Each structure stands twice: as structure tokens, then as C-alpha cells.
Amino acid sequence: MATEHFSTRYQDLDTWPSLDILSAFYEGQLSAVAAVRSSLPAIAAAAEEATLRLRRGGRLVYAGAGTSGRIGVQDGTELPPTFNWPDDKLVYLIAGGEGAIMKAVENAEDSVEEGIAGVRQHGIGPDDVVIGVAASGRTPFTIAALREAKARGAQTIGISNNPDAPILEACSHPILADTGEEVIAGSTRMKAGTAQKVILNLLSSLIMVRMGRVYRGLMVNMRATNAKLRRRSEVMVSQITGCDDAKAAEAIRQADGDLKSAVLIALGASPSQAQDALAKSGGNLREALADFMKTA
Template sequence: MATEDVSARYQELDAWGDLDILKALYEGQLMAVAAIMPALPAIGAAVAAAVPRLEAGGRLIYAGAGTSGRIGVQDGAELTPTFDWPEERLGFAIAGGDEAILHAVENAEDSVDDGAEAMRNADVGPNDVVIGIAASGRTPFTLAAIAEAKARGALTIGVANNRGSALLHSPDHAVLIETGEEVVAGSTRMKAGTAQKIVLNLFSTLLMIRLGRVYRGLMVHMRTTNAKLRHRAAQMVDMITGCGMDAAARHLDCVGGDVKRAVLLASGADPALAEALLTEHRGNLRHALVALAGGGELQGAAARQAAP
């Protein structure tokens, strides 16, 4: 198993000078990043398959053990503040439970029963997307979670760092990141973990873009929960529409801080039409603005929906 192999190059690592050790660790991180390029098509395919499930109201669930489970939590926890992804549509199945986020829970990753039970307890169904992460690709907890989720009709995605591993064969979609042996043999929190985190960053960000939560590179679906974010929201409305910061702030106040609706108001829609346009276009601001600017059938349908 490549992630457990011992590299002859590093067998005297502890006798090296500090700078040489740091250079070796740094090179390992660069190798981890380089290993992601071949996986991009697989990541894209997984996103394309996930979008319809989530558009239908499904949940995004991360499953893993140890470092891989914690990396899943890191990625998923950012989706709510960044993209206003509903917390009730986000789930985590971690071997050992919540305690394992901060502390190692011995033998938890070996429990097949716990992995399957986590999916049953979450009542996973056909609209859900379950992404399992394991450097080895053979962690029993994660494999069991994926198997149970697939049996229940969910879309399943596996992310692993070893070619030919079970986690790359059992899910609907597989993402292989061949990071090879670690500088410190078997310490998969390093190269493997870095690559996993980047892959999840790419996956979840593309997913949120395709779900209409990004427009022109801006986080137009973010939560405006503090003064800094309210100012950022006004800047976005002004940047998109050119209405000026004062007008942007007024429009945001009218719609409870919702950037997309404020943009549509600043572009000439009234609140009812803005709501109808976003509903018709599944929250996609680009499509809503095209309909608003172009009139015709798209805007007419939204206007009819907005009419009392």
C-alpha cells in the first residue's frame, strides 16, 4: 500500500539538519498538490452527478475516520457561512463520533457496524450525496458507510490515495489521489491529508458554483452575520450593479441582507419579481439577471408567478 511504504530517501531523516528536513516536508506537500491534477475529471464528474440530487433537496454527508474524517468536517463546516448551505442538509459520519474530532478514538475505524449504522441513523435516501474519504481506501467504517448509503439509493463518492483500493471500486464515483509514500512513513495526515483537503475544497466549491451560490466569482449566497460581511455584501451589490454603496445598503435592508435579491432590486425588479425570478431559476443569479434584462418568455413567466 503506497501510503504506508517506507522511502529509502528518508531513512536518515532524523539525522538531517532542520532546513533539510523542512525542505523535504515542503517538497512532499508540493508533490501532494501535483497529484491532484489527474483527478480533476473525476472530481468534475462527481459534482455533475451530485448537483441534481442536491437540487432535489438532498443532503451532503461526509464519512471518514481519523484524519480523513476530520478533513471532511473542516470542509463541510465552511459551507454554511460561505455559501449559506443549510445546516440541516449537511451531515458528518465520523468513526468514534463527535469525540473523534478532537481526540483519537481507538479501534473506531474498524467498526463495520458503526459505519452502516451512521447511515441508517441519518435516514440516508436517494437524494443524498455521501462522500467517503480514506487515505488507505480500505477503512472498514468508511467502506460500510458507503455500502449502506449506496444500498439506500444515495449517490456515493469515494476519495482515496491508493490505486486499486476498495473505496475506489464500491462507490458510484471514485477520486484517486496518488500521493505515494510519506516523508514520515505512514503519517497520512501529511501528503495524503493535504491532497484530500484540496480535493474536497475543489469538489465543494464547484458544487456550490453549480448550485448557483457564486456569481462573477463573488459569494452572493453568503450569510451576512456581522458588520464586516454586511459591508462586503454592499460592495458586491455595488460591484455587480454600479448602484453605489448607499443604494446597495438600502436594497440589502429591504431584503434582509440577501445579496441576490438586493442585486435584482438594484437592477430594476420589485421584491415580488426578484423572488419569482430566483425561484424560477433555482437561485441562479446569472440566469435571473438575464431574464430580467431580456424580458420575453423567461421574465414573463416570472412576472406571472409574482402576480397576485
């Protein structure tokens, strides 16, 4: 596996000056990001299908072990505050259980049985989207989870940093970022991990855009859970509608904090009209605005 290879270029790394070591690490990070470029079409295809399933009420499921599993958890946990993605529409299948997120659990990644059991326990089905992440592409737990999910009709996305890896055969949407050998041999928390995070950022963000949770590049579905975000909500309503800050704040109050409804209210809709327009558009603000402006 390329991610496990030892590079003679770095065999005396520990004797180098600190700045030279950091330069090598930095170059590795840049090459990791560059490795994602060729996978953009695969990411786009995976996101398009995922959107169709999630619109039917499906869940996003992240499966992985060790570093890969933790990166998946990080991506998933950022979706509710950023896009107001429902917490009950997120599932984490982590080798070794929740405790493995904070502390390594020995041999957990080798358990095929645990991978299968997790999928069955959560009743993964045809509307669900399962994302398996494994730098080696050979992690038994993750591959087993993907195969079981695929057999149950779910969409399966496999992310690997090694070509010709089993995980790419076990899923319906293979995504490869061939990051090659690590500066510190086998330390896939570095180049491989960076590429995985980039892929997940791209994939989940595109899904959220396609789900109508972004409008004009703005996070119109975000949860305003503190003063900074409440102020950001007011700025966004003002920016979209052209109203002043006071009117934006009042619209948000009438909308009980829902930014999309507040936009429509600021443009003259009643709270019930705003809710009806958004319900009709499936929560898509652009479509709701177009329909409302036709009748306004």
C-alpha cells in the first residue's frame, strides 16, 4: 500500500532543522489537497444521488475506524449547526463504538461482525447514504459495513487513499485520493487524513447546497445559537432583502428565528404565508421567493 511505504527521502528527517521538517510536512499537505482534484467528478455524482435519497427522508451515515472514523464524525457533527441538518438524520458507525472517538480501541477495525451489526442495528435501508472512509481501503470493519448497507439497498460511498483497494469495489460510488507515501511512514493522519477531510467537506457541502440549505452562497439554514450567529442572521436577511437592520430583526422575531421565513416576511409575507411558501418549495428559498414574488 502506497500509504504505508517508507520514503528514503525522509529517512534522516529527525536530524533535520525544524523549519525543514515543517516544510516537508507542508509540501505533503499541499500534495494531499491536489490529489483530490481528479476525484471531483466522482464526488459530484455521489452527491447528486445522495440528494435524491435524502429528500426521501434518508440519513447520512459515516462509517470508519481510527483517524478515518474521527474525520467522519467531525464532518457530520458540523452539519447541524451550519445547515440545520437534523440530528436524527445522522448515524455514526465507528469501530470500537463511541469511546473510540476519543481513545484508540485495539483491534476494533478488524471486526467484520461489528461492521455488519452496526448497519443492522440502525436499520440502514434504501433511503440512506453510507459513507465509508479508510486510508488503506482495506479496513475490515468499514468494508463490511458498506457491503451490508449496499445489500440492504442503501447508497454506499467509499473513500480511499490507495488505488485498487477493496473498499472501492465494495461500494456503489468509489472515491480515490491517491496521496501516496507519508512523510512519516504510515502516519495517515497526515496526507491521507487531510485528503479525506477535503473530500468530506466537498461532498457534504455540495449535498447541503443541493438540498436547498444554501442561498446565494449564504448559510440560510444555520442554527443561530449565540449572539454572533443571531447577528449574522440579521445581516443575511438585510443582505438578501435590502431591508434595514431593525426590520430584519423584527422579521426574524416573527419567524421564531427561522431565517428563510424571515426573508419572506421582510419582503411582505405574513408568517403563515412564509411557512406555506417554504413548505411548497420543500424548503428551497430560491423557489419560495420566486413563487411569492409572482403573487405579491
